Amino acid sequence: xxxxxxxxxxxxxxxxxxxxxxxxxxxxxxxxxxxxxxxxxxxxxxxxxxxxxxxxxxxxxxxxxxxxxxxxxxxxxxxxxxxxxxxxxxxxxxxxxxxxxxxxxxxxxxxxxxxxxxxxxxxxxxxxxxxxxxxxxxxxxxxxxxxxxxxxxxxxxxxxxxxxxxxxxxxxxxxxxxxxxxxxxxxxxxxxxxxxxxxxxxxxxxxxxxxxxxxxxxxxxxxxxxxxxxxxxxxxxxxxxxxxxxxxxxxxxxxxxxxxxxxxxxxxxxxxxxxxx
Amino acid sequence: xxxxxxxxxxxxxxxxxxxxxxxxxxxxxxxxxxxxxxxxxxxxxxxxxxxxxxxxxxxxxxxxxxxxxxxxxxxxxxxxxxxxxxxxxxxxxxxxxxxxxxxxxxxx
Numbered sequence: 001x002x003x004x005x006x007x008x009x010x011x012x013x014x015x016x017x018x019x020x021x022x023x024x025x026x027x028x029x030x031x032x033x034x035x036x037x038x039x040x041x042x043x044x045x046x047x048x049x050x051x052x053x054x055x056x057x058x059x060x061x062x063x064x065x066x067x068x069x070x071x072x073x074x075x076x077x078x079x080x081x082x083x084x085x086x087x088x089x090x091x092x093x094x095x096x097x098x099x100x101x102x103x104x105x106x107x108x109x110x111x112x113x114x115x116x117x118x119x120x121x122x123x124x125x126x127x128x129x130x131x132x133x134x135x136x137x138x139x140x141x142x143x144x145x146x147x148x149x150x151x152x153x154x155x156x157x158x159x160x161x162x163x164x165x166x167x168x169x170x171x172x173x174x175x176x177x178x179x180x181x182x183x184x185x186x187x188x189x190x191x192x193x194x195x196x197x198x199x200x201x202x203x204x205x206x207x208x209x210x211x212x213x214x215x216x217x218x219x220x221x222x223x224x225x226x227x228x229x230x231x232x233x234x235x236x237x238x239x240x241x242x243x244x245x246x247x248x249x250x251x252x253x254x255x256x257x258x259x260x261x262x263x264x265x266x267x268x269x270x271x272x273x274x275x276x277x
Numbered sequence: 278x279x280x281x282x283x284x285x286x287x288x289x290x291x292x293x294x295x296x297x298x299x300x301x302x303x304x305x306x307x308x309x310x311x312x313x314x315x316x317x318x319x320x321x322x323x324x325x326x327x328x329x330x331x332x333x334x335x336x337x338x339x340x341x342x343x344x345x346x347x348x349x350x351x352x353x354x355x356x357x358x359x360x361x362x363x364x365x366x367x368x369x370x371x372x373x374x375x376x377x378x379x380x381x382x383x384x385x
Contacts, residue, residue: 026346029345030349033349033352036356044356044360055368055371082298084335085295088294088339089291095288256339256340260335267332271308277315
């Protein structure tokens with residue numbers, strides 16, 4: 001810090017190892033893009049798990065998606081897209097030095113983030129109520145009397161089948177307990193529910209896998225939304241102490257880039273989890 | 278369509294931002310609508326195509342990649358390329374032993 005005193009005319013907002021404010025801005029931005037690339041790879045592991053399970057066991061995903069509310073998912077998509085718009089507008093406001101507008105746009109984006117988390121809360125509590133949870137916590141107890149006919153997972157094999165191999169025979173631990181539809185119990189072809197296309201599909205073995213993947217993916221995304229709220233609170237603090245005076249907008253720009261990635265990931269999560277027919 | 282500040286920084290016009298947002302909303306409506314039609318195995322690819330178009334719109338305009346240094350876009354896109362590699366090789370691998378793990382695989 002003391003070095004600043006020796007350089008007359010040195011911009012205090014530019015760190016010493018940078019030639020100019022522009023070079024500093026470009027370096028910050030490159031660092032942010034590298035971080036965002038690691039974020040994509042962070043979620044990437046979960047997308048790999050999703051793809052491998054869905055390709056090999058599509059019936060598990062058809063069953064699981066039945067319990068997700070497409071309307072709430074679509075509402076959250078609209079809310080996030082709108083918040084992406086407000087934070088993109090906030091960058092413009094910061095660039096043009098419109099600080100009052102900037103404050104309102106940051107607050108609007110935060111409000112959208114809270115609405116998103118509120119809708120998520122409604123969705124999560126419905127899953128919680130029905131025991132549609134991850135892995136070992138999966139213990140469905142559904143209302144309306146339309147319990148899945150195939151029992152609650154691998155332990156209870158369907159009893160209605162004749163001649164077909166048992167879906168849940170735990171004889172060989174290395175063997176998948178999920179029978180493909182072609183040779184599985186007749187329940188998978190669902191003759192009983194064929195009359196009503198909106199009836200709940202019969203529960204396949206290992207339906208819990210869907211809910212494990214659902215909670216991991218939306219949970220990690222939700223944590224990112226919370227981090228986004230924290231980042232925007234930080235922006236408001238920076239705004240209050242005058243960091244954005246004189247058209248300095250890098251911090252707003254970086255938080256906006258992060259927020260857009262949260263939006264992009266949700267665009268895919270909505271499609272891949274909610275819109276399975 | 279676009280302005281610049283005194284420092285030569287690109288500023289996206291409000292009209293452009295609103296236009297992109299409306300396009301994203303239409304894309305969302307489209308994604309939900311096409312699930313009501315059965316295109317067989319094409320459904321997921323149509324959905325992914327619409328989602329990817331939306332992601333590209335967000336990247337190009339909201340994230341300024343269109344006016345940014347190409348290297349930033351290269352860094353970001355490379356993450357997706359490696360993810361595609363990850364998913365692709367994992368699928369090739371897993372499909373090679375499904376017939377051992379699941380009786381009757383592949384389902385014909």
